[in-house]
Amino acid sequence: MSYYNKSAETMPYEQLRENQLNSLRETVKRVYGKVEIYRKRMDEAGVSPEDIRTLDDVARLPFTMKQDLRDTYPYGMFACPMTDVVRLHASSGTTGKPIVVGYTKNDLEAWSEMIARQLTALGIGEDDFIHVAFGYGLFTGGFGVHYGAEKVGATVIPVSTGNTQRQIALLEDFGATVLCSTPSYAMYLSEAAAAAGVTDRLKLKAGIFGAEPWTEEMRRSIEKGLHIKAYDIYGLTEVMGPGVAFECECQSGMHVNEDYFLVEVIDPDTGKPLPEGETGEIVFTSLRKEAFPVIRYRTRDIGRITREKCACGRIFCRMSKPMGRTDDMLIIRGVNVFPSQIETVLIRLGYAPNYQIIVDRVNNLDTFEVLVELSADSFEDTVSGMQRREKEISAAMQSVLGIQPKITLVNPRSIERSEGKAKRVIDRRRLHD
Ligand code: ADP
Ligand code: ZN
Numbered sequence: 001m002s003y004y005n006k007s008a009e010t011m012p013y014e015q016l017r018e019n020q021l022n023s024l025r026e027t028v029k030r031v032y033g034k035v036e037i038y039r040k041r042m043d044e045a046g047v048s049p050e051d052i053r054t055l056d057d058v059a060r061l062p063f064t065m066k067q068d069l070r071d072t073y074p075y076g077m078f079a080c081p082m083t084d085v086v087r088l089h090a091s092s093g094t095t096g097k098p099i100v101v102g103y104t105k106n107d108l109e110a111w112s113e114m115i116a117r118q119l120t121a122l123g124i125g126e127d128d129f130i131h132v133a134f135g136y137g138l139f140t141g142g143f144g145v146h147y148g149a150e151k152v153g154a155t156v157i158p159v160s161t162g163n164t165q166r167q168i169a170l171l172e173d174f175g176a177t178v179l180c181s182t183p184s185y186a187m188y189l190s191e192a193a194a195a196a197g198v199t200d201r202l203k204l205k206a207g208i209f210g211a212e213p214w215t216e217e218m219r220r221s222i223e224k225g226l227h228i229k230a231y232d233i234y235g236l237t238e239v240m241g242p243g244v245a246f247e248c249e250c251q252s253g254m255h256v257n258e259d260y261f262l263v264e265v266i267d268p269d270t271g272k273p274l275p276e277g278e279t280g281e282i283v284f285t286s287l288r289k290e291a292f293p294v295i296r297y298r299t300r301d302i303g304r305i306t307r308e309k310c311a312c313g314r315i316f317c318r319m320s321k322p323m324g325r326t327d328d329m330l331i332i333r334g335v336n337v338f339p340s341q342i343e344t345v346l347i348r349l350g351y352a353p354n355y356q357i358i359v360d361r362v363n364n365l366d367t368f369e370v371l372v373e374l375s376a377d378s379f380e381d382t383v384s385g386m387q388r389r390e391k392e393i394s395a396a397m398q399s400v401l402g403i404q405p406k407i408t409l410v411n412p413r414s415i416e417r418s419e420g421k422a423k424r425v426i427d428r429r430r431l432h433d
Pocket of ligand 1: 331
């Protein structure tokens with residue numbers, strides 16, 4: 001028995017659109033009244049809440065960018081009193097200053113509802129044991145899926161990240177039937193399980209993976225490696241966290257929870273909305289969020305939307321896997337890394353900003369190396385001196401990034417110079433995909 005009927009997901013399409021319009025109008029009115037930056041932007045654009053008469057009118061509203069969240073750090077974009085905020089989450093930013101988002105009780109309830117929808121779609125419920133290997137903490141992954149999993153009555157195992165050997169032992173001992181993690185970590189677990197010879201003893205039947213891009217090839221290897229069905233989940237902190245869109249049992253694109261979010265695809269250069277089916281930047285407007293509503297948030301994720309009917313019967317449109325971003329942020333083992341953060345650390349330690357980031361995927365786990373060029377006068381001629389400096393840089397980066405790169409010091413002028421934009425990042429993961 002599923003824990004609820006899926007009426008929201010199967011209502012007549014016209015009714016969904018009508019509900020969306022009503023919620024949009026309410027949201028716009030509310031943020032105009034409560035959030036200074038939204039009111040200012042709308043005034044500048046000459047648009048008032050009353051101008052929103054159809055869903056297409058959303059295109060008249062100004063965009064919101066990640067920078068706006070930084071500029072208003074920490075609580076400048078909250079739309080309710082802090083007394084109503086019961087949870088905060090955060091994600092890292094270029095300057096090391098995170099962006100902060102908040103949730104009211106209703107927001108958390110809505111979030112678990114969205115997670116529960118996916119679990120229900122996949123036939124996951126009270127008989128299941130859900131091993132959550134997404135990070136718990138300020139990152140939205142762990143807590144995000146946690147409450148939805150409880151909501152469907154499953155037994156939740158909040159393992160969080162790290163300690164792979166222990167994860168394997170717990171998977172076996174506790175009899176997990178569902179694994180939630182980043183796809184790269186799932187791949188890594190799959191290999192560790194094989195190496196430990198326990199794969200056949202695991203009771204896993206499904207996995208829900210997201211927070212970073214992954215390919216169909218990767219899906220197939222995970223499914224084969226762990227003997228499960230692997231499903232995609234999408235989200236971002238600024239908009240909510242995982243569960244903004246979810247894959248159903250058909251595994252053919254992720255249904256956007258359209259009763260909670262209005263989705264648009266725009267041309268990233270002109271900002272103009274694109275017709276259905278075309279590839280562009282995905283933009284979300286929250287329709288029912290209380291603490292941290294977002295208006296036309298530019299995700300920088302590149303993807304496409306289809307309204308073609310899904311075989312599952314859900315009316316919600318589906319978005320493709322986002323495979324690229326418009327900005328330069330890297331996601332390495334699920335952690336956001338900006339080249340500018342690396343630059344900041346190097347400069348602080350007295351190095352010139354001549355560096356190159358090499359990201360690859362070996363045995364399906366991301367590798368992360370930074371080549372750092374020595375200047376002629378800082379040249380080090382002892383091996384131990386080099387190693388000491390490499391360790392020092394690596395540790396400094398770990399404290400800023402939350403993830404530790406391998407540092408390799410290289411000879412002066414050995415990193416290729418470029419006339420135009422420097423090529424800071426060599427991401428070989430794409431080549432394998
Ligand atoms: P989270 O919501 O996981 O805490 P962040 O805000 O740190 O995440 O990162 C969100 C970004 O992660 C998205 O904008 C997108 O680029 C990427 N992402 C999340 N889920 C997926 C997915 N299923 N496929 C591809 N990329 C994803
Ligand atoms: Zn479907």
